[in-house]
Amino acid sequence: MNRRDMLRFGVGAIACAAIAHPARAAPSFDRFRVPEWSRRRRFVSNGFGRIAFIDQGSGDPALFLHGYPLSGFQWRDAVEQLGLFYRCIVPDFLGLGATEAAEGQDLSAPSQAAMLIALLDALKIARVHVVANDSGGAVAQLLAAHHPDRVRTLLLTNCDTERQSPPPAMRPVIELARNGLYVKQWIEPWYASRDRARAADQFGGMCYADPANPTDEAIEMYFGPLLSSPARARQAEAHAIAQGGNALRGIAPMLARCPVPTRIVWGTADTIFEPANADFLAQAFGNSRGVRRIEKAKLFWPEERPDVIVEEADALWRGAKA
Template sequence: MDLQTFDSRRRTVRTRGGELSYVSAGEGRTALFIHGLGTNGYIWQNVLEQLSGERRCIAVDFPGHGRSPARADGEASLPAFAESIEDFCEALGLDEIDLVTNDTGGAVGQIFVSRHPQRIASLVLTNCEAHDNLPNEAFRQTVNLARQGQLAPMASRMLDDLGASRSSGRGIGANFEHPERLSDEEIRAFLEPVAGSAAAIDHFQRLLASLDAADLLAAEPGLRRLTAPTLLVWGTADLHFEVKWAYWLRDAIPGAREVVEIDGGKLFFPFERAAELVPHLRKHWS
């Protein structure tokens, strides 16, 4: 599924917190896919392509990401994003969903399920924050720039030099195993919503500045009561989230069954290696 096909399936829903854009493909039981910071629902496009013949697959964009507008007066924080997922489910009448997350979408997912466990039938966490690993060490410098109001120059450079952004050692490319395979169109699809204008950068900067381990720690008691079947699928070469955090989550969540390691996978392996992730989703859901 290319970007044009992905966007052809795009819809918008008005929620209590504002409009949210999402892509829906297929029919039947609902699997809801949520992304991390600085990406959007497009990160799941290859997964949706393989699963849309089996169930209703929905990839939603957080406020200020993808095609979901950021409200000028809206709160930019992970708890606010968790409530936007609750508003989204309420607006579409979604219950007993199979929730699949990546990157900081996993932190949002943990907050969401701790507050609304009745909404989910199962949970899948791929490389993401856990316990007090927020912001993670590799991301801390970027967060500090945001807190100092200095993120704009870096964001502008990323869009001005897509080659550098694609580089395996810099920018968004560092989170892909094969960044050289990313097209300019794909890089822009990820970066422009969060760095394409002064307003977008301001919202993203406020969001990064708000990152606080206390929000994740507050969700931990609920996480430790979660009995919904939970699967951890982890890329082993991630710069941000070591495999040890997958095992921490497995031990913390009563419903956790196993950890699946994707050898050599980086943070965004669901985009690059969907064919390896999908069989584990099918097995988990069965």
């Protein structure tokens, strides 16, 4: 079995498991758990801070951009499969995950994009495929608009758009963060009670379709670093505050001229971003490859449906070579 067949087998195995247990999220092959992910983590120190990332696999490089307040661990199951044939670069954004931002570092989307360019330069990677979710999608659009020579393809899932950045649901988070209360009133209780974090009216119920998500280990990976010190808590809140302005305002002409092949895959049960954003994005990009809708999928569906990410990414990336 060659590597391409292995990738297809992996997608099929995940899909079959999801069909067999439709009430549950598609399972992982259990390779990238917390100890393995932590062991593989690397760091690059530069003017932005100490940037944490995973560098897994070989072949054409791909960059995976997570949402807020998650970390690159969001992509673990998709990377497990795509890493069989591609080089997967999975960073933690400034102020989130294991990345430690430099003192006073701006944490807005433009600065996050600049940090990623510096990371790619440090790794001597000229061009990447980009996969993004949630607030990571805003950063991805900035990369494609301002650095189209660095982006080979773009796969966007539920995320910010020029018409909705930030989404209304983010406003309470931003307000709490401005008052220094977001971590204390939301993150700390979720971390202390994993069942509370997964409740229907809390983080899990708002952002995941499967009531078993986020898993205990995901909660540990996402929230643990943000509670590790007062400085990290302040950075997590500063990251939220930085989303208060629309970093995508005025980007439409650049996206219309952007030559990057762009595919949109959208969860239809998202309560954070409006469904209309999917078609808005597809129409905004000059080289759009259309929209695929995933029924009953919420904001962080890429974590629950790695089979879809693997299928769509592999098809888009192979198509870019044709």
